[in-house]
Amino acid sequence: MKKRIVAALFLTLSLLPGCATNSVGKPVSANELSFRPTVDIAGSRALYIFSLARLREIEGDLEGALTLLNGAIEADPNAPFLHTAAAEIYLKTAKLDDALRACENAIRLDPGFRPARVMAGTILANLKRDKEAIGHLTKAIELDPAKEDAYLLLAVSSVRVFDYEQAVSTLKSLVKTDPESALGYYYLGKTYDQMKLHKEAANYYKKAIELKPDFEQAMIDLGISQEGLGLHGDAIATYRQLLETNPFNMNVLQHLVQLYLQQQQLEDALPLLVGMKERGVGGLETLRKIGLIYMELERYDEAIAEFEQILAREPNAHQVRFYVASAYEDKEEFGRALEEFGKIPPGTVNYVEALGHIAFIHRDMDAPEKGIAVLKQAIAANPGQLDLYLYLAGLYESMEKYAEGLAVLKDVEGTFAGDPRLHFRMGTILDKMGNKEESIVRMKRVIAIAPNDAQALNYLGYTYAEMGIKLDEALQYLKKAVELRPDDGFILDSLGWVYFKLKRYNEAVPLLERSLEIVEDDPTIMEHLADAYAATREYRRALQLYKKILDADPGRKDIIEKKRKVRAESLER
Known part of the structure; x- marks a missing residue:
């Protein structure tokens, strides 16, 4: 009975606005939520017909069962259970209005007949008339406070009308009445998740699992709550524990794969995706993810093989064609890359980007002049595409033809003055031309247009830090950039460097350490952190980093001098 109720309730809950459930919502079926109270039915004929109806129901002949039930009702029209049983069959066949009328007949005959109240609440919830459902379910609890089903259904309907307080109160009453109700604790977790109170939700899921260790759905939702709390390691452990008992649970596998991808744990995600592919799960999307992981791991031939399987089935998958071309480009098989990029037709999402790659x-x-010609020809055909001008300016910039690149953008500044990308690119070119002041003006223009542009905030803040000016202003820009992109190693480095420039070394060190964890072996970040270690008299660590920089680039005279000074200072102490 409890298994049927939780299935029905979960399906009902998945219909809630904004509810983060793990299966697709659909109406509750009476097969999942079935009531079998014991009642006396007047008349042996009605009882006999009712028994035949149940046999037909078991055989799957619902229409035949319903015909027999109506015959039983004719034999004993005053038996509320017969009307409730008919309502159940109507619910199974999705005839909700007929089901509700049958329930109303049962309640009219006996307002205290609890099964009819619960059934009425279920039907009204399926009709999205939750306020009316709440009345019937509240009455059902009054009639028998010891039974679990009405509490759960009442909590679901309360959540659907956004009365979270009522839902929580109902469920807490249930677990107080029945401390062993794993479902009660589970739905407290679901309700708190709806309220975005993931910590409380996780605690209730854990209690449900404690009472029912094989409660798989509670473990899945616990993992989701742990993700919401940023406890990614805990979520991974929860999902892996589930897979130990059911290694082919596709729902759990997909959650775990997605979490690994979010955490950039690509080598952990890959075998799971390959297993899904072998079992035919996820279709072409699984192949796409495998291919992209191979790309990130620089296993280009394997990536191409996955993408080619997709193209064999969907030749017009232009995004996938773009991936194939990019793989050949990364392999430096430029002829094949040009061939594949050339197959991406005009008007598709990746067409302009493909031209940039070409x-x-x-x-x-x-042959840079060929690239310039390609872009100029494309601009003539598509003068309203800013990306083409940015590619052309970027191409000139990469050739150190800064004036030509800047001229390309200045010519269209009037057309694209409101696009922050134009000003950002102009700012970077001006910086390389040695015009810091104009570069700063452009970056401020970006921020005026797009106040949450983390890259512009970082660029401006780091520029001030390098110039040793307006450090308090730089600090504010970079704090905001970190808020927007807390896991960007380069932005963390910039913020740490400003703290260093402000001589706030103890605040600089942890930021620079975190930055180097994210962007390993970056020489600039290593130098910044080494300087900060030296400033906090952690000489051994500073010398280790300076050595690492010199191992990669022995000609760095500035680092050789810094290393000499730090060694001398350490000996003095």
């Missing part, structure tokens, strides 16, 4: 491939093949 232009830069020509540059890498020592």
Whole structure:
């Protein structure tokens, strides 16, 4: 009975607005929520017909069962249970209005007949008339406070009308009445998740699992709550524990794969995706994810093989064609890359980006003028595409032809003055031309247009730090950038560097350490952290980092001098 109730309730809950459930919502079926109270039915004929109806129901002949039930009702029209049984069959066949009328007949005959109240609440919930459902379910609890089903259904309907307080109160009453109600604790967790109170939700899921260790759905939702709390390691452990008992649970596998991908744990995600592919789960999307992971791992031939399988089935999957071309480009098989990029037709999502790649491939093949010609031709055909101008300016910039790149953007500034990307690119080119002041003006223009542009905030803050000016202003820009992108190693480095420039070394060190964890072996970040270690008299650590920089680039005279000074200072102490 409890298994049937939780299935029905979960399906009902999945219909809630904004509810983060793990299966697709559909109406509750009476097969999942069935009531079998014991009652006396007047008349042996009605009882006999009712028994035949139940046999037909078991055989799957619902229409035949309903015909027999109506015959039983004719034999004994005053038996509320017969009307409730008919309502159940109507609910199974999705005849909700007929089901409700049958329930109303049962309640009219006996207002205290609890099964009819519960059934009425279920039907009204399926009709999305939750306020009316709440009345019947509240009455059902009054009639028998010891039974679990009405509490759960009442909590679901309360959540659907956004009365979370009522839902929580109902469920807490249930677990007080029945401390062993795993479902009560589970739905407290679901309700708190709806309220975005993931910590409380996780605690209730844990209690449900404690009472019912094989409660799989509670474990899945616990993992989701742990993700919401940022406890990614705990969520991974929860999902892996589930897979130990059911290694082919596709719902759990997909959650775990997605979490691994979010955490950039690609080598952990890959075998799970390969297993899904072998079992035919996820279709072409699984192949796409496998291919992208191979790309990130620089296993380009394997990536191409996955993408080609997709293209064999869907030749017009232009995004996938773009991936294939990019893989060949990364392999420096430029001829194949040009061939594949050339197959992406005009008007598709990746067409303009493909032209940008084609232009830069020509540059890498020592034919930059061909790339310039490709972009100029595309601009003539598509003068309203800012991306094409940005690619052309970027191509000139990569060739150190800064004036030509800047001229491209200045010519269209009037057309695209409201696009922050134009000003950002102009700012970077001006910086490389040595015009810091104009570069700063452009970055401020970006921020005026797009106040949450983390890259512009970082660029401006780091520029001030390097110039040693307006450090308090730089600090504010970079704090905001970190709020927007807390896991960006370069932005963390910039913020740490400003703290260093402000001589707030103890605040600089943890930020620079975190930055180096994210962007391993970056020489600039290593130098910044080494300088901060030296400033906090952690000489051994500073010397280790300076050595690492010199191992990669022995000609760095500035680092050699810093290393000499730190060693001398450490000996003095």
